Amino acid sequence: MKLETACIHAARDLTHGTGAVSAPIYQSATFAHPGVGQSTGYDYSRLQNPTREHAEKLVAALEGGAAALAFSSGMAAMTALMELFSPGDEIIATDDLYGGSIRLFEHISRKNGVSARYADTSDLSALRAAFTEKTRALFIESPTNPMMKVTDIEAAAALARERGALLIVDNTFLTPYLFSPIALGADIVLHSGTKYLAGHNDTLAGFLVAKTPELAEKLRFIHKTTGACLSPFDAFLVIRGLKTLALRMDKAQANAAEVAEWLLSRPEVAEVYYAGLPSHPAYELSKRQARGFGAMLSFTVDSAETARRVLGGVELILFAESLGGVETLITYPVTQTHADAPRAEREARGITDRLLRLSVGIEAACDIKADLERAFG
Numbered sequence: 001m002k003l004e005t006a007c008i009h010a011a012r013d014l015t016h017g018t019g020a021v022s023a024p025i026y027q028s029a030t031f032a033h034p035g036v037g038q039s040t041g042y043d044y045s046r047l048q049n050p051t052r053e054h055a056e057k058l059v060a061a062l063e064g065g066a067a068a069l070a071f072s073s074g075m076a077a078m079t080a081l082m083e084l085f086s087p088g089d090e091i092i093a094t095d096d097l098y099g100g101s102i103r104l105f106e107h108i109s110r111k112n113g114v115s116a117r118y119a120d121t122s123d124l125s126a127l128r129a130a131f132t133e134k135t136r137a138l139f140i141e142s143p144t145n146p147m148m149k150v151t152d153i154e155a156a157a158a159l160a161r162e163r164g165a166l167l168i169v170d171n172t173f174l175t176p177y178l179f180s181p182i183a184l185g186a187d188i189v190l191h192s193g194t195k196y197l198a199g200h201n202d203t204l205a206g207f208l209v210a211k212t213p214e215l216a217e218k219l220r221f222i223h224k225t226t227g228a229c230l231s232p233f234d235a236f237l238v239i240r241g242l243k244t245l246a247l248r249m250d251k252a253q254a255n256a257a258e259v260a261e262w263l264l265s266r267p268e269v270a271e272v273y274y275a276g277l278p279s280h281p282a283y284e285l286s287k288r289q290a291r292g293f294g295a296m297l298s299f300t301v302d303s304a305e306t307a308r309r310v311l312g313g314v315e316l317i318l319f320a321e322s323l324g325g326v327e328t329l330i331t332y333p334v335t336q337t338h339a340d341a342p343r344a345e346r347e348a349r350g351i352t353d354r355l356l357r358l359s360v361g362i363e364a365a366c367d368i369k370a371d372l373e374r375a376f377g
């Protein structure tokens with residue numbers, strides 16, 4: 001089954017013989033037992049819920065994993081993931097990372113004895129050099145947020161295997177429609193389902209997808225024990241959103257390519273970061289390892305004043321955090337997603353007051369460009 005078909009039909013067997021075309025919302029906290037020692041397969045919604053299971057089966061099928069677990073947000077999934085590790089363990093993380101992930105590593109995981117070492121994972125020698133005997137996992141975001149650096153996942157998987165570490169990939173930006181980390185050797189895929197999977201900026205959700213049943217069981221134990229599971233109604237919204245994932249990604253990506261080219265022609269724009277531009281250092285790698293470049297891009301303008309003028313001047317485009325919805329959103333990483341990162345570190349990575357990030361939506365590309373043009377003034 002092709003991915004665009006799987007987005008719609010991969011979990012059809014879960015409508016429990018009713019023939020329902022749309023996934024039923026099982027808004028039940030608990031389930032009655034047929035008798036002593038018997039179960040319908042559903043006992044209590046923190047352990048299993050048919051609607052959540054439907055969303056989990058869909059995401060597992062799309063990612064090619066043994067199983068998926070649905071969480072109440074991407075950060076809930078990240079927090080559960082970190083329970084795989086013990087005090088003294090280290091993980092190597094991409095240095096250009098979602099701000100919330102850095103906050104989790106630095107303010108929660110570190111206190112619990114698990115430390116993160118940051119490396120530019122798009123540079124394989126830097127990645128190799130970051131390993132210590134304590135390294136238990138690689139945590140890779142690709143393309144990165146917000147600088148759009150791309151890591152060679154097959155090479156990272158080979159390094160992880162050699163050193164007995166897990167490879168974990170945050171696939172929020174490209175989605176399973178465009179990228180399949182598990183097929184390239186990843187052990188776990190993480191999603192903020194809030195973004196493209198749900199796709200309409202109307203719910204929060206998170207997923208962990210495990211490559212093997214053994215890993216899935218470990219994560220399932222953490223999921224049911226720590227309890228940040230996705231509610232039935234939010235699972236329904238994810239299932240509904242997934243039906244149009246392929247259509248939305250195709251349109252958003254085509255728009256992103258057009259907007260990236262147009263930005264290059266603007267005198268106010270200094271640099272455009274988008275893996276779909278032939279000038280991007282990972283253009284060839286992206287073509288080789290993924291089925292597309294996604295719809296996230298960042299760009300720098302000539303001054304902080306211009307950046308602020310654009311943020312204040314957009315009308316169609318919404319100045320808001322988050323990404324991956326049908327609406328085009330513009331973000332100012334320096335004050336929004338990366339406000340918690342130390343200034344020197346932030347600037348060394350290129351996150352300056354001249355950097356803007358766009359999550360390109362599915363509107364008409366000419367309307368997005370016209371809005372930016374008006375905002376440039």
Ligand SMILES: *Cc1c(COP(=O)(O)O)cnc(C)c1O
Pocket residue numbers: 073074075076098100101141145170172173191192193194195204205206323
């Ligand atoms: C948004 C995001 C997260 C966190 O997900 P939430 O659903 O907001 O908790 C993690 N990783 C990436 C890449 C994200 O964009």
